[in-house]
Amino acid sequence: MTQLSNCSETSCIQNLLNQIENITVLPLAVNDVKNLLDLAINTSEKISISSSSDPNKLKSEGNQVLKASEKLVSMLVKPTNTYDNVSFTRDSVKAQVFMVGPQVTLNEIPRLNTTNASVDIDLIGIVKNNNETAAVAFMSYTTMENLLKAEFFNTSDITSVKTMMSTVISATLPKTTNKQLTKPVNFTLKHIREFVSGGNMSCVYLNITEWIVDGCSVLDTNSSYTVCSCVHLSTFALIMQTSSTATEADPLMDVLNLVAVSVGLVFNSLALLTFAFCRWKPGVNNVARINLCISLLSAHLLFLLTQHFLKLIKPDQMLCNVLSRFLHFLFLSCFVWMFIEAVLLYICVKNLSQISSRQRAVLSNRFLIVIGYVIALVTVGVSVGLVPEGYGSDKCWIEVHKSFIWSFLGPVCVILAINTILFIRIIISLNSTLTKLNAEVSRMKQTKIMVFKTLAQFVVLGCPWILGFFTEDNKMMEILFLILNSQQGTFIFLIYCLLNNEVRQQYVKGLKAFFPGLKTIKSALQRK
Template sequence: MEINIFEIAKSSPSGSAAVTFMSYTMMENLLKPDFFNTSNDTIKTMMSTVISATLPKTNYTKLTKPVNFTLKHIREFDHSGSLSCVYWNISEWIVDGCAVLETNSSYTVCSCVHLSTFALIMQTRGPQKSDPPLELLNLVCVIVGLVFFTLALLTFALCQWSPGVNNVARINICISLLLAHLLLLLTQKFLNLIRPQQVLCAVISGLLHFLFLSGFVWMFIEAVLLFICVKNLSQISSKKREVLSSGFLCVIGYVVALVVVCVSVGLVPEGYGSEHCWIKIDQGFIWSFLGPVCVILAVSSEYKHFHMGC
């Protein structure tokens, strides 16, 4: 706890001052976080023990500088929630005059302009109400998509109309999107079991990020191959085995997506594992997916216009 006791002593008529600090072990069971009234409907969790700081034997309680105190978290911190430094006022917790200075997964530093009984409360969004018709429609659409992806994959893998036609990109598009939709279906089906496992949820969101992104990369590769097929460029056709081999295409199709995911994990490791086990949209982390997709679409568009003008 940081308090400028010397300034208080100078302002006190007696020329001295003392501060009393107390920590209550079970007080949160009495002064419950539900007494923290807010306009939004959230789940409130007490994140610290209740503490109290007073200036005994003095009528001078004005602080020349805010008092800072560190509260240790007694429960696991949910990064999607918001923390509030509060103090007890007659019959409720309020925020007036208090603010969060610093926080991490273990503790939070609060600053208040007065002394009182303090605590740290976390607000998280409550579970969203389910919509059975919408969930059924989503389930049917995903299953239908899986069926058609499977049929397309079998068609491209088993039917080869011309030796000069390369189906590698089409096959891998189907594989990426088939696996992504299958994983998405299983995740949403067992979301209540997966969500408490934060590591598993983050891994699943990373896999979905990789699979959907690789699908877009393979779409770009397919666009390039179609252009080559239509233009029938002899200089590329003569080097087709060297430049456009299946192994080379697989390296591009999957390594590019893998690099993006690895860089995203390195820069923002907590960006995976949202409420629905997908990329978190806060702090702009969603652009780790939308950014590469926009670049792929922009390059494809410029590539098309460039060659149409030639």
């Protein structure tokens, strides 16, 4: 086994598989089965990378690995008078073996389970046809789809896109003479990828060189799992067919997304630099804006990098899950800080002055930071605890099955509704103030500036995210949604940095400090 662990050639893996076929020890120790299975599957996976462009080699490798795996698991079957079971979990395969003896008193066999699949089989009925002894072996392969690809599904629609929606599973009756089933076998297969609306699900089994549906049918399906019924045992999988046009990426939207998000990130960074190096009047609270910029910058940058390197990230499911949870936290933090900014703006407009000392005590920096991040952290923590499998979709984002997407949309909808109400109240308050200040021209001018900034706050407070509910099948709405919501950092920079007289004066002072001769050059130009 030590020598075989360094296999790097096809002849080596063939030697390993042949040796497994010739094993005669009965029964085999569980640890030996584990080690040999890992060796066979992992070594075959390495070799399959070099032959990934040759379907025939992949099919041959896959069939040999399946045959060797079933042989190894069958070696776990041992005599029993009542019943016994053996199960184990490895990175590449999960297996469970259930054995029944002549003195069994069970009325029915418990459901056999792995992480992503389960099987219901009438083993009691099979026992009666086998002199009261029988065994069933159930295996779930986590990486077998790399060898037995969904493209091997034999279907008349050659233009459809085929996607493996479940782990590859195998069910056999080892050491059982009469393998005839008394009832159809039902498999419950959990979806390992996001279901595409309009996709056609097929329960298939492996017929040496191709996936076919003969003898298998779909009993029930939803966005998270599918129940298959088959009249025979074999190697099974769940494959989804979708229209090729439905899965094609839109190059224009990809480029627009890259450009828009990149521009937003640049101005977001400029806003953060301004907040960091410019001095502000005492009492002006920029905590919400700074943390909103940090959350927006982190969320958009991580999302952009994740999507750009998705092909490298997706094979590592653990990394994909971690990134999707972190993105969930960051985007929720963005919306909580939008809510805090809306509340602070509303208080400021109501008073038309600095926030009172009592209000400032309640809205201290520490208190705001706790609200801004703890709410998002608790929401993600509860989501992970209740539905840990809800993360890690094909885009390394939240799964939509079981309505889990509402763990994000729920808080977002609440915050958007509150922010919209606050925004309307701000407009009403400002309109009332303008009416009372007709005679005070200078004060009215300041208030008009506040009105302009408040209108720009419509974007900063995240209100355009509402457009997301109307983007389906509407390209113009989708583009508008993308542009507005990727530029929140840009609007923050415009409102609180570029249009702020105090900040502009500090910009000028900074330029004079870097260019001492700028004033002399300006005077010389004016004289000319």
